[in-house]
Amino acid sequence: MTTPRVVAIRKENKNQWERRAPLSPAHVRELREKYGVRVLVQRSGKRCFPENEYAKAGAEIVEDIHAADIVLGVKEVNIDELISGKTYVFFSHTIKAQSYNMPLLDALLEKRIRLFDYERIQDAAGKRTVAFGEFAGCAGLINMIRCMGEFLLARGQSTPLLDCPYSNMHPSLEVALENVRRVGQAIAEQGVPEGLHPLTFVLTGRGNAYRGVKRVMEELPVKWITVDELQKLDTSADRHKLYAVSTTTGDLVQPKAGSTSPASFDKKDYYAHPENYESVFASHIAPYASVIVNCMYWDRRFPKLLTQQEMRVLKEEGRLRTWGVCDITCDPMGSLECTLYGRELAFNTGPAYTYSVDDCIPSDDLEVGDIVVMAIDHLPCEFPREATSHFGNALVRLLPSLCLQGFDNDDELHPELRRANVCRNGELTPNFAYIAELRKKHEDQLLNRGGAADIETALQRRADERTESHLISDRASDRASSINASRRGSDGDYRSVLMLGAGFCAPPLLDTLLEDSSISVTIGTLYLSDAEKLIADRDRDRVSCVEVDVSRAEDLALTVGEHDLVVSFVPYDWHPIVARACIRMNVPMVTASYVSDGLRALDEEARNAGVLILNEVGADPGIDHLIALQMFQQVRAAGGLVRSFTSWCGGLPTAAAAQNALRYRFNWSPMAVTAPASGIHKYLEKGSEIVVEGKDIFKAARSVDIVPTMSFEGVPNRDSVTYKAKYGLADATSVFRGTLRFPGFFTNMQTLLEVGLLDRSPVPMLAKGKPAPLWLDVLRDTLGLAEQASLEDVKEAVRSRCSDNEGAVQFLDVLGLFEEGAHVVPDADSRCGALTAVLAEQFAYQPGQLDQLVLHTEVGAEMPDGSERTLRSTMIVEGETDGPSAMAKCVGVTAGLTCRMVISGDIDGAGVHAPWSLPQMVSPLVERLGEHGITLDVEGDLS
Secondary structure, three states: OOOOOOEEEEOOOOOOOOOOOOOOOOHHHHHHHHOOOOEEOOOOOOOOOHHHHHHHOOOEEOOOOOOOOOOEEOOOOOOHHHHOOOOEOOOOOOOOOOHHHHHHHHHHHHHOOEEEEEOOOEOOOOOEEEOOOOOOOOOHHHOOOOOHHHHOOOOOOOOHHHHHHHHOOOEEEEEHHHHHHHHHHHHHHHHOOOOOOOEEEEEEOOHHHHHHHHHHOOOEEEEEEEEHHHHHHHOOOOOOOOOEEEEEEEHHHHOOOOOOOOOOOOOHHHHHHHHEEEEEEEHOOHHOOOOOEEEEOOOOOOOOEEEHHHHHHHHOOOOOOOOEEEOOOOOOOEEEOOOOOEEEEEOOOOOOOEOOOOOOOOOOOOOOEEEEEOOEEEOOOOOOHHHHHHHHHHHHHHHHHOHHHHHHHHHHHOOOHOOOEEOOOOOHHHHOOOHHEEEEEEEHHHHHOOOOOHHHHHHHHHHHHHHHHHHHHHHHHHHHHHHHHHHHHHHHOOOOEEEEEOOOOOOHHHHHHHOOOOOOEEEOOHHHHHHHHHHHHOOOOOOOEEOOOOHHHHHHHHOOOOOOEEEOOHHHHHHHHHHHHHHHOOEEEEEEEOOOOOHHHHHHHHHOOOEEEOOOOOOOOOOHHHHHHHHHHHHHOOOOOOEEEEEEEEEEEOOOOOOOOOOOOOOOOOHEEEEHHHHHEEEEEEEEEEEEEEHHHHHOOEOOOEEEEEEEEEEEEEEEOOOHHOOOOOOOOOEEEEEEOOOOOOHHHHHHHOOOOOOOEEHHHHOOOOOOOHHHHHHHHOOOOOOOOOHHHHHHHHHHHHHOOHHHHHHHHHHOOOOOOOOOOOOOOOOOHHHHHHHHHHOOOOOOOOOOEEEEEEEEEEEOOOOEEEEEEEEEEEEEEEEEEEHHHHHHHHHHHHHHHHHHHOOOOOOEEEEOOOOOOOOOOOHHHHHHOOOOOEEEEOO
C-alpha cells in the first residue's frame, strides 16, 4: 500500500487582510481519518480558523513545513519561502507569463518545484472546479443595515439598525445573522419610528446575490408583498414589520409604445429585443420604496431602472421616497445612476457614501445628501470561514490522488489536477510550454512599444551612419559659432522657437509664447495638417509650420539649427533624440516630461557643449516642483528644517464629467494610466523606505482628504525616495509623492490587472496583420479557458480571478467585452494595447465635459525653537468651456513661460536640468504663473 504524502497548509502573507485557507479543520479531519494523510499547519494568527481547531482535527501545528511533500496555499508564495523539490498548490498568476510574477516562475523552475495552479483546475469542458463561493448578497445587506443606521443617526434618529456591525466585523456568517435577528427582534418590539414607516425594501434580480439578500431579510420581521400591494401601502400598515417586494423583470419594464414587441411584457422577447422596452421603475416603484436592493444583472442593452434625471423629477414633485440604495451589483452609472462608484471596504472604513439628487454629487459626510448608497466594489471574502469551507469542499476531493499513487505517477493523478500542473523537475509541462514563448517575445514587445532606450539605440545607430557626411558636422559647427557669438553680443536675446508637436497642450503653449511680441514660432510636426489646424486663427506673420520627422536625425538637426530654442512636446521616448540634435546644433531645449535615463546620459555632453536641456516644467511634473521648492525656501528662510514632504497631484474630470464606471476620462492615450502596474514605487515614511511593486500599486490606494466637497483616493507615484536628494531634504524622514483619482478608479484598474488585460506582452492572436479577434475569444485565451467556453464560464473565471468578484464582471460588461460580435481593434499586438483602445473610446471627454487639475502639498517643518509647523498649498484649476483643458493650460502655460525665461536670459545654465537644480528660476516663474491665473498660494505660519 502506498504511504500517503505529507501535506502542509502554509501561512498566508500576501496581504494583511487574507484570512482564508485552502482547507478547513473538517477537511483536515477527512484527510487524516479516511486516507491517513499527515497534515502540517504552519503557525499564523490571521487564519480564520484557529490553530487549536486544526490540532483537534489531527493536524500538527508547526513553524517549519520542510517535512511536507505537498504545500497548499491560497495566494502566491514569496520567493525566499519556496522550498526546493516540493509540490505546491496555489494561485500563482504565472500562467499568462505575467511579467510581475516571472521571477516567481523562474524560482519555481530553479528549485525544481512541481506547481499546480488552482486557476487551471478545470473539468473536461474547461470550467473551473475549485473556486471560492459567493457571499456578496449576505454581506451586502448586512452592511446596508448598518449604513442605514448610521445615516439615520446623522439625522438625529437612533434605531436598532445601529446594533448590527458591518459584515467584515463578524467572525462568521452565522454570528452576523444572529446580530441581524437581534435587530429584527428590536424592530418587532419597538416598531419603526414615525416618519420612516412604512419601511419598504424593493429587491431586484433572482441570482446568487438575491438569494443571499433574501436569506438575511428572512431574519427580520419582514412581510413579503407584491408591487400592487406596495403601491397601496400607507402609514396604517403594521409599524412592527418591514415590507419587502421581490420584483420580476415584468414589474420593472414595459414595451415601448409603437414597438414591434407584444403589447404586454414577454420575457423571451425582452431579452431578444431589450431596445423595445422602457423602465417603469420611476413611476411604479421608486415613489413607494424606502430602500432599493439591486441584485439584477444589467448591461447597456437594457433600460436603466432609475436615472439621475428621473430622481430629480421625483424629488421636485415630492414623490421621491427612496433614501437608501443597496447596490450589490455595484455597477457605476449602470441600472441605478445614483451609484456613482464602488467603494473598497477595508477594516477601518465604511462602505457607504451619500448622494445628492440635485447636483449628483457624492459625499463621505453622512449628514449631507439625500440618499445613502452602499455600493462596494470589493467584497473581499468578508466571511472567510464559509469561503474556506466552500473552497475546501471542492479541493479535498482531489487531494487523495495527489497524496497517494498520483504523487509519483501522473497516470494515477486526477485528470483535473493533471491538467493544472504548470511545472515539474525544472521544466514547464507540455500544457504550459507556451509561457516560455510569450516571455521570449518580450524584446520585440519593448521595441514595438518604443521604449526610450530601445528607440534611442536604434535611431542613434542610424543617425551615426548618416552623420558621417560633412553636412551635419559642418552645419553644427557653423551654428555653434553663430549662437555663441549671439550670446556674447546680445545677452541671450533669442527670438525663434521650434515647437515640436501639435497635441492637446499645444494651443496654450503656442499662445503663451506669442504673448511675447519678439518671439516667432515654427511648429514642427510629422503631418503638416496638424500644424495648419493649430495656426489657423493665429498671427501668420509670427507662426509657421514645417514637416519634421524626428526619426530622421540629419533632417531634425538641420531644422533645429534654424532656431534659437526648441520646446519638445513629442512623446517622451523621443526626447533624447531631439536633445542630441539640440546639443549638436548648440540650441537650448525645454520639455515638460520627466528626466529619462536617455536624457540623463546626455548631461556631460550637454555641459561640455554649453547647452541647457531643461525638463519637468509642465504640471506634474512641473508646477508640483515649483510649489514644493517655494515652500522649502520659506522654511529655510525662517531657519527651520524640512522634516516631511507630501505631494498629491491628479488630472481628473470634474465631478459632473466623472459620472462613469471608471470615474475618469482621457484626453490622451490611456496607456499612461496602465504604466504604474509595471513599475516600482517607493517612498519614505518615518525613516523607513516603503516599496510597492507594480502588481500591488492599485491595492495600495488610500483615502486622501484635501477639500470637503470632493473625495479622493491616491497611490504612490514612482520613486519618491530620489526626491530627498533632488530637493535637498537631508533632514526629512518622510517623503511622498502620489497620484490622485476619484474613489473607484483604482479598484477597476486592479480588476484589469488581475484579469491580465494590462499585460503588454505580445499575444499571437493580436499580432499585426492577423484578423481582429472577438473580445470574448481574447478573454477566453487570457483566462486560460477552452475555445468553446460559454459566456457564463468566462464570467465565472473573471469572478474567481478577481478580488472584486461581481464588480469585476460588471466593469468588463460596461466596457462591452462580453458583447457578442465585439471585436478587438486591429493590430493591437498586446492585451493592454487592445484594452486602451476600448478605454479611449468609452471614456474620452465629450463636448461640454471639463477636466480639473488638483495639486495638494504639505511640508512639515521643525523650527529653531523645536516647535513643529506645517505649510499647506492646494491648487485646483478647472478647464474652460470655450478654452483649453485644465491640464493643457497648466502644462502649456508653464512650459511656455519657461521658454520665454530661457530666451530672455532669466534662466541660464548648461547640462540636463529640472527646476530643483536651477532654484533661481522658481520664484520668477511662480510669479508669472500667478499673472496667468495659476496661483500657488501657501497657508501656514512659521513664526
